[in-house]
Each structure stands twice: as structure tokens, then as C-alpha cells.
Amino acid sequence: MRMLLIGCLLAATLPGADRVVMDLEKTPHAKVKNVPVSAVTMREGFWQSRMKVNVERSIPTLLELLESNGIIDNFRRLAGKNVARRGPLFTDSDIYKWMEAAAFVLQSQDDPKLRATFDKLTDEILAAQEPSGYLNTYWVEDRKDRRWKEQQTGHELYCLGHMLQAGIAYYRATGNRKLMDGGIKFVEHLLRDFGPSKQPLYAGHPEIELALIELYRTTGRKEFLDLAGSILKGDGERLKLTRQQTVYTFSGRPFTDRTIVEGHAVRFGYAASGATDYYMETGDPAYKATLERLWKDLTETKMYVTGGTGSRASGETFGDAYELPNAKAYTESCAAIANLMWNWRMLAATGEARFADIVETTMYNSINSGMSLDGTMYCYRNPLELTEEASKRIRNPWYVTTCCPPNLERMLASLPGYMYGVSKQGLWVHLYDNNRLDWRLEGGAPVKLTQTTKYPWQGKVALEIEEAPVAEFSIFLRIPGWAKSAAVSVGGRKAQGEPRTGGYFEVRRAWKKGDTVELNLDMTPQVLKSHPLVADNQGRAAVRRGPVVYLLEQAGQAPGVNVLESYLNLTGNAAADFRENWDPGLLGGIVTLKHRGRKSAAGYESMPLYGLLEESKDKPGEAAELVFTPYYTFLNRGPSAMQVWVRYVKK
Ligand code: FUB
Ligand code: ZN
Helix, strand or coil: CHHHHHHHHHHHHCCCCCCCCCCCCCCCCCCCEECCHHHEEECCCHHHHHHHHHHHHHHHHHHHHHHHCCCCHHHHHHHCCCCCCCCCCCHHHHHHHHHHHHHHHHHHCCCHHHHHHHHHHHHHHHCCCCCCCCCCCCCCHHHHHHCCCCHHHHCHHHHHHHHHHHHHHHHHHHCCCHHHHHHHHHHHHHHHHECCCCECCCCCCCCHHHHHHHHHHHHCCHHHHHHHHHHHHCCHHHHCCCHHHHHHHCCCCCHHHCCCCCCEHHHHHHHHHHHHHHHHHHCCHHHHHHHHHHHHHHHHHHECCCCCECCECHHHECCCCCCCCCCCCCCEHHHHHHHHHHHHHHHHHHCCHHHHHHHHHHHHHHHHHHECCCCCCEECECCCEECHHHHCCCEECCCCCCCHHHHHHHHHHHHHHHCEEEECCEEEECCCCCEEEEEECCCCCEEEEEEEECCCCCCEEEEEEEECCCCCEEEEEEECCCCCCEEEEECCEECCCCCCCCEEEEEEECCCCCCEEEEEECCCCEEECCCCCCHHHCCEEEEEECCEEEEEECCCCCCCCCHHHCEEEECCCHHHHEEEEEECCCCCCEEEEEEEEEEECCCHHHCCCCCCHHHCCCCEEEEEEEEEEEHHHCCCCCCCCEECCEEEEEC
16 A cells, blocks of 8 residues: 555656656546656667657758748737738647647757747747737737637637647646646636637637647646537537538537548547547547447548548548548548547557557558658648659648648657556557657556567567566557567567457566567568459559558669559469568668569550450550559659559469
8 A cells, every 4th residue: 555655656756747648647538548758768760760850850940931931920910020911820720739849859858949949939929819818810900800700610729729739748848838828818718708608619620629638637627628528519509500511520519429430531530539538538428439430430431551531632521431542532641640649549548459550550651651751841642642743742841731740740759658558457568669668557666668679670579677566567568450460478488378469468477677578570561452342442452561551653663664554463472472671771771572563565655545445455464573662651752653552463
């Protein structure tokens, strides 16, 4: 008992204890709690190099662009600077997301210069806040009397949500609550003037819900949770919203009435994230049932193999079931991030590995592709097929609607916080990469370990305990759903029990310094086929190795090979069909997969738009070596045709 008390006291006072993506310490229906960003030191490996580029190049250069495009001036003008307002009506959120990225960097390591930049920005932002608490650089002056009247598109709550998230992350990093308090002042304005007997609120673009719930977790003020609940319930009748409005915005009517995934993909992902947070705080079974229903619909009919979501450019929306075009795929980076955020919350709520699988898939593929390897070019769309001409529009340093770049930056900066989890039973290893963990179990007892691996290029992961409590506890190793087989050994001996792919493998014992656990995952390349109703993928296959989805990109192929015209030549033995080659000098260091495929018998250019079937030359021709590279690396060698789903013949 005494030990437990000491443990709890320790936990509460441990430095950086709350530098978490989500603070689930007191959340009653969270099965697995977060581990602080600051508790995990990433070491040289796959993600460390991406994170380094993020800190050294992406974050600084994006700030310059936010500055030169007038996004920060939008605040300064309200404090007297004589400039015009620039950018779409939601630009405030872009600087907030950038600030959240900076705050996550500061959760990992102090950087006085970055802190000073953050503090200066905070002052400039708060100088534009009205005494009522209202703060938005768009709904001012001659637009002021239209405030809250256009909630479907107004983004007032959306911007506030991002302000709160930035403020909370910075408070957790530094103890400075100035920006968060500015956000609270705005929320208090909402609490005063909106509600069932006052004015109705409508998220329009969900985001406020999860931010309010994190604010509740941070401050303990229940009214923030209740406000999130009322927004999730929706006030559509008083607002006289049409069905189409509530479909598109995924808000305005009760979340628990939803039966399918529809509407704007980012809005959906943020709404589902907020609803999962709400479930974890309240335990309301109607939320859980709805979330499960939506997850099934998304993962069985509306998600790309890369984890990307949102197939239609028109409205940036989901399509119908199985409507997953490749070249036209909209798959906004923000939608992939929203998908990760939702699945991360579902994982916390349930401890089920199927959610971690999607966290991993999005992370390595549809999110990772969104930022170039040099950290200065971003994808808004992440399609799965491109002609060379179309590829010229995909990676850009800046977008007028620049929601994705800072979203990608905050994601990468917070990544250490996604590696592990803790529960009453022990420690959860969700993701694999080189790092050192210095944290504690849920009861407060310290635990330190190192993780050593060449993942995702190799399937061996070694854990070594540096410090552990005397009492026994479990280590839960995630066995990815994609793995055909996995083996676990403890101290060099096969562990008891069979690891089930798509689950967590529990190793329970009293651990001591020097104990080791080794996981070996089968990384043999896999050939994937999609549901026959995905029209674009008929007669095509995709290649995956571990969590990494591959593609054929024109750049890097031998002369005479046209990737859009090529065929896979499959024997049914993927291990023999694809030769793995570690290439440290290519695209930041990757495993390429070489495949002896086939060219088309004749070039596409010589084929008519329509011709007689019996005369068609569209059939496999001579053999050709095809080089597959990871999807996330596309378009880092200039414009290039590419495709994930490739036609195939069977030998
Ligand atoms: O509306 C704000 C953001 O801009 C959305 O999340 C993105 O889809 C883009 O429309
Ligand atoms: Zn975006």
C-alpha cells in the first residue's frame, strides 16, 4: 500500500509527466494510457531522420512562409498594422497548428529560440483578442455582424479548437499557459452566450470537440466536456440545417445517429476523434456502438491501402462504398492524419491492435508521403497513380489552403508519444523503431528500456530492460495484422504461447535489468488484391512489405520501361517474385523490391481509344525488370508517372 502511495506521488511529480498527446490519466474508459512525448527519445533510425528534417527544415521554413503570406499579419493588423487580410477564412488555424508542432518539439527538448518565437506569436495573437474573448481574424470589421451566422463554413470553432490544442501542448511543454488561457477566455464567451436556451452552436468543421475534451482533461473543468458533448449532439433543428449540411460537415445532428462514413473526410475524422474522446470520458455505449459501426464501414469499404481516406475531390469527400479511384484519389494529408488520430483514440479506448495497425499504416504511408524527404514540399493530395503531367502538381512548398503542412509537422513532432502505452497490467509497445523509453507503469513504478531495430526494413525488434519494478508486470508486444507470422523470445528462449497476428502478445513476469525480449516479424513482400468492386483495381495487385506499401515510379526504372504500361508476372510465391535490396544511398535509405515483370506488347500511344477486342495489342510483352520503391518516397526525384496498383499476369 505504502509502495503504491509513493508510486502515485512520484507519478504526479515526475518531470514532464503530462507531456502527452492525450492526457488519459483520469479518463475512466481508457484502457491504455499515453506515454509522454518527452519520455521517449528517438534514436538513429527511420523516424528520427524524418523528425530531424521536420525540426531543422520544415518547421522553420513553414514559419517563413506563414509570415510572407500574411498569415501572422492577419493578427497584427487587428492591433494596428496597416495591411490587408490575406488567405482563406481559416488561416488562423494554420499558425495554431504550426505552434502546436513547435510545442511538441519543445516537449522533447528545450529550445529557447523556438520558445521565444512561440511567446512572441502568442502576444501578437492575443493582442487581437476582443475583451469578450472572441478571436478570429476573418470575422471582423464589415463581416463582424455575420459572426456565428455562417457556422457551416465559418470555421470559428475550428480555429478555436486549434488554438486550444496549441495552447495545451505549449502549457505541457513549458508550464506557460498564456495561449491556453486566451483560448479558455474564448470558450468562456461560448459558455456565456450559447447553449440550449441561448444561441445554437454548430461545429461546421469538427475539431473543437476533441480540443474541448483535452482542455477538460487539462483543467478538470467539466463544463468543457459538457460543451463538447452538446456540440457532438448537435443543434441542427434550431439551426434548421438540411440533411445535406449535416452529412457534409459530419456535425449538427447527434453523432450517435450516424450509420455510415460520409461527407468531408477531414471533418469526419476529427468528429470521430472527438466522439471517441467523449466516449472515453463518459462511457456512453451509444457512442461506442456508433464508432464501431463507422470503423467497420471505413475500413471495409472506404479506406485506401495506404490508410488514406476521402476519394472525391469535389467537396473533399468520401465516395460511395468501394469508390476508391487511384489517379483521382483525393486522399488529403489532413484526412490521413485525422484517420490516425481517430484510430489512436480507439486504441486507447479498447487496447485492440486493429486500431494500432491503422495508426501504423497511415504513419508509414499516407501521412509519410505528405512531406518530401527534404521537408520543404508537401502533398495536399496523396494519389495512388499519376501520369507524369499530373505529377507536376502534387508536391508544393505552399498552398493557399495550407492546412496540411503544419498538420504534418505537428504529427511528426509528436511521434515519440505514439510509440508506447501503459495500463494497469503493464507496458504496451505499439510501434517499432529505435528509441529509449524512460517512464513509469500506471501505478507509478519507473520502467526504462531500449528498443533496437532496423524496422521497417527488417523484422527483428529487440527490447532490453534497463530498470523495472520488483513486482511482475506485462509487456504487450503488438503483432501487426499484416504479419503472416511472428516469433517472440524472452532471454533468448521462445516465449510461451503463440503470437497472434493482429493482436498484442503478452509476456508477463518479474523483469530485471538486462532482461531481453526479441520479436521477429516475417517481412516477406506480400502481393495484395482488393475487393472486386474497387473498379480501378480490377486485374491489378499492390505490393507491401511490412507496414510499407510500395509503388512503381517511373524515376529509377531502366530505359524502355513504362510503369503505367507494365505487368507484374506472378508465380504465387512473393518471396521469389520480389528481390529485396537495401539501398542506403537511395531516397534516404530504403529497401527496394526488384521484380521480373513484363512490358506491354505495344505502347499505349499506339492504341486507339476504342478498337476491336480481338485486334488489341494490350497484352503482356517482353520481360522487364521493375523496381518497386516505398509509396511514401514518391515524387522526390522530380515529376514522374507512378502507380500502386499494377496489372498482373500469373505464370
Ligand atoms: O477547412 C479547413 C481545412 O481546409 C480542411 O480540413 C481541409 O480539408 C481544407 O479544406
Ligand atoms: Zn489539409
